[in-house]
Amino acid sequence: MTFEKIYQIVINEPIYLTIVAILLLIISYSILKKLFKMLVILLIILIIYIGYLMYTDQQLPSEDNINAIKEKVVKGVEEGINKLDQMSK
Numbered sequence: 001m002t003f004e005k006i007y008q009i010v011i012n013e014p015i016y017l018t019i020v021a022i023l024l025l026i027i028s029y030s031i032l033k034k035l036f037k038m039l040v041i042l043l044i045i046l047i048i049y050i051g052y053l054m055y056t057d058q059q060l061p062s063e064d065n066i067n068a069i070k071e072k073v074v075k076g077v078e079e080g081i082n083k084l085d086q087m088s089k
Contacts, residue, residue: 010016053060 010020050060
């Protein structure tokens with residue numbers, strides 16, 4: 001059975017289409033839920049870090065330091081994506 005046949009069966013049958021739509025909604029909800037949890041955890045860690053720096057009377061990172069770190073991270077992610085693209089070919 002090819003994907004075209006499966007696609008035609010799902011599109012032509014309303015019951016199958018409903019099942020696929022529900023499955024896609026469940027999958028997208030679970031992904032968003034995990035991303036939200038990760039975001040909350042990162043925000044908590046950031047707040048604790050800033051609180052620690054203020055408690056120990058250390059200076060907060062300057063905007064230049066933050067931008068330099070951000071550029072390094074973006075460059076590393078782009079290199080990783082390029083390596084994954086090369087591996088998939």
